[in-house]
Structure formats: C-alpha cells, structure tokens
Amino acid sequence: AQRVTQPEKLLSVFKGAPVELKCNYSYSGSPELFWYVQYSRQRLQLLLRHISRESIKGFTADLNKGETSFHLKKPFAQEEDSAMYYCALKGRTGNQFYFGTGTSLTVIP
Amino acid sequence: NAGVMQNPRHLVRRRGQEARLRCSPMKGHSHVYWYRQLPEEGLKFMVYLQKENIIDESGMPKERFSAEFPKEGPSILRIQQVVRGDSAAYFCASSLSTGAMDEQFFGPGTRLTVL
Secondary structure (H helix, E strand, O other): OOEEEOOOOEEEEEOOOOEEEOOEEEOOOOOOEEEEEEOOOOOOEEEEEHHHOOOEOOEEEOOEOOOOEOOEEEOOOOHHHOEEEEEEEEOOOOOOEEEOOOEEEEEEO | OOOOEEEOOEEEEOOOOOEEEEEEOOOOOOEEEEEEEOOOOOEEEEEEEEOOEEEEOOOOOOOOEEEEOOOOOOEEEEEOOOOHHHOEEEEEEEEOOOOOOOOOEEOOOEEEEEO
16 A cells, blocks of 8 residues: 555754654655645645755755655754645656645744 | 646535536646645545546545546536535646656645535
C-alpha cells in the first residue's frame, strides 16, 4: 500500500532552534517524495522534492530508504516558517499524490 | 499567470441538493487533479483528468460524484444529492505533464458545507 504518515499534528519550536518535521512512507520500489507548505491564508505550494536534492528557505530533506523516512529539517527556525507542512508521495502511476495529515509548525519568537 | 483558480471559495448546500465546483487550471496546463480534505485528515486524491478525458478516477466515490474537463471551460466536480459527510475542502491542482519534475500547482480550494 502507498501511504504517508506524519506523526506530529502540532510542533512548536523557539526561533533559532533546530526543527525536524517527521515523515514516514510506505511504498515498494523507488519513491518520489515531496514537501508542500501552506502559509496562513495562502494556497498549498511545493517546498522541495527529494529528486532535486535542493535546499529551499534553509530546509532540507533526505530520503532514508532503510527507515522509509523523508524528514524535513532546518537548523535555525524563523518566525516566517510558521505554517502547515505536508509530506507527499507520488503514486505509482504518476497521476496522484498521497498526502500525510500535515504538521502545523509554530515558531515562537 | 493567475495560478489555479477555483470557485466558489465557499459553498453551502442543504442535504439532497447538488454542488458544482469549478477549477480553471494554470495557463498551458492540460492535466487537472481533484483532491478532498476531510476535517483532521490529509488531502486524498479523487480524480485525474486531461482535456475531455478522465484518466484516473480511482479515488472518486462510485455514486453521486462526477468530474469533467471539457475542451472549453473549467473542470467541474459535481456532487449530486449531497450529504453531511460531503462537507470538506475540495482542492484542484494542475500540471504541465506528469513527469518526475512536474509539480502540481494547487488552487485555494472550495470549502463545501452541507447543512
């Protein structure tokens, strides 16, 4: 079965502290994984994808096939990082994404 | 480019009525996807369409739900005889293609409330 799990519904960190948003997936084969972000009153937008190995707004995510994880990390959280974060897995057919339930990140000034 | 447009943003219907949700993809995009987000849940895929064709409707309930993407005009998600359980946020996304590097761009969503 293709599935994404985000165990934390809410996460609060202080400004300047490291942050890690957890994502685990279930998929047989080579997964394509993404992180989407939704800032307050804005639409869902792509933050990063594992295939690009990119760092966006200081965030990185490494695919760990052994642990079936794709955790999102940032060494120093900023107030503007407060948002809803969704981990997503591209389905086998390429037509759809499987989304986690999301983690609401609050960065405390 | 205005991005993916959805209307209405909020829709209230009584049980038994019909709900029509519209989605205009980004300019140049011919692939449209509909997702539903129930309270406290993640987005769940419903249907994927290209112009005039339904490609994958594996996530769509078998009854009362239908979708279309005509040659001209927006994509429509239609829910007939709505029930309280249909209350949710419905998101539309579009993409240029379905390649590995092609992301899906999301609309702002339509919040459907069934009284």
